[in-house]
Amino acid sequence: MKGPDMEIMLKEGPFTLLRLDQEDESLLLLGDRIIVPAGACQEIIRILHLPHQGLTKTKQAARQLYFWPGMNAAIKNAVTSCQACQKFMPSQQPEPLHQIQVGGPMEMVSADLFDWAGQSWLVLVDSYSGYLIASRLFSINTDIDFCPGGRMEREKFRYRKQEQSESRARPLPILEPGTNVLVQNPITKLWDTSSKIISILDSSRSYVISDGEKTFRWNRKFIRPQNPPIRLGEIIAVEVLQCPASEKSTRLFPRLSKKKSVSFHI
Numbered sequence: 001m002k003g004p005d006m007e008i009m010l011k012e013g014p015f016t017l018l019r020l021d022q023e024d025e026s027l028l029l030l031g032d033r034i035i036v037p038a039g040a041c042q043e044i045i046r047i048l049h050l051p052h053q054g055l056t057k058t059k060q061a062a063r064q065l066y067f068w069p070g071m072n073a074a075i076k077n078a079v080t081s082c083q084a085c086q087k088f089m090p091s092q093q094p095e096p097l098h099q100i101q102v103g104g105p106m107e108m109v110s111a112d113l114f115d116w117a118g119q120s121w122l123v124l125v126d127s128y129s130g131y132l133i134a135s136r137l138f139s140i141n142t143d144i145d146f147c148p149g150g151r152m153e154r155e156k157f158r159y160r161k162q163e164q165s166e167s168r169a170r171p172l173p174i175l176e177p178g179t180n181v182l183v184q185n186p187i188t189k190l191w192d193t194s195s196k197i198i199s200i201l202d203s204s205r206s207y208v209i210s211d212g213e214k215t216f217r218w219n220r221k222f223i224r225p226q227n228p229p230i231r232l233g234e235i236i237a238v239e240v241l242q243c244p245a246s247e248k249s250t251r252l253f254p255r256l257s258k259k260k261s262v263s264f265h266i
């Protein structure tokens with residue numbers, strides 16, 4: 001970190017105070033890392049996260065150059081609240097398949113919609129025998145939108161077949177009504193629609209959600225809680241309140257407290 005235009009003013013343990021000759025300002029270092037004053041943390045996080053590389057890489061980049069109390073928590077809050085990163089989050093894992101015991105024919109049937117030859121159809125399947133009944137639909141209007149449309153239905157069917165063959169299935173946390181969520185588009189895979197949980201169906205596997213205009217029934221796998229956007233200044237203020245940077249720096253480097261003033265250059 002030390003360059004030809006820098007001079008060591010003070011060194012104690014892992015801490016070093018460097019004076020920048022050209023600008024009459026100082027750098028406080030912890031090892032080779034710059035100790036960032038509270039007022040500059042917001043801008044540092046913003047710059048580090050410009051490539052939107054996710055939490056791990058943003059933390060790694062920060063640890064290489066900077067230090068301030070509560071740095072990891074501040075970066076985590078900023079990255080998990082980043083709207084751009086949430087849009088491109090990976091798909092969630094499939095949930096385990098339900099095992100249902102059926103006692104006899106037509107005791108339980110499954111229903112779904114599909115398009116074929118330009119027409120909409122309703123299909124019923126007896127869970128006991130596998131007997132199938134298909135009936136053409138002349139209207140698919142309903143209060144609850146099952147997302148009719150051949151392509152989307154085929155995508156949902158393909159996802160279900162994938163889930164059956166994947167062994168990494170595990171339950172997803174239950175979401176409470178009123179929770180703001182992001183909905184994944186099953187075709188583009190982007191989490192690009194904001195909605196709110198209205199109610200829970202089917203033992204927390206399906207949810208009725210609303211985007212403010214329409215109501216949908218959607219599978220839990222394609223819904224995840226939305227982290228609200230947070231202004232970085234608010235995050236830093238909270239972190240500084242929990243662990244004041246000035247107090248910790250003074251405790252770790254007591255001789256600094258004897259100085260009248262120390263300026264920092266970032």
Ligand SMILES: [Zn+2]
Pocket residue numbers: 049052053054079082083084085086
């Ligand atoms: Zn981001």
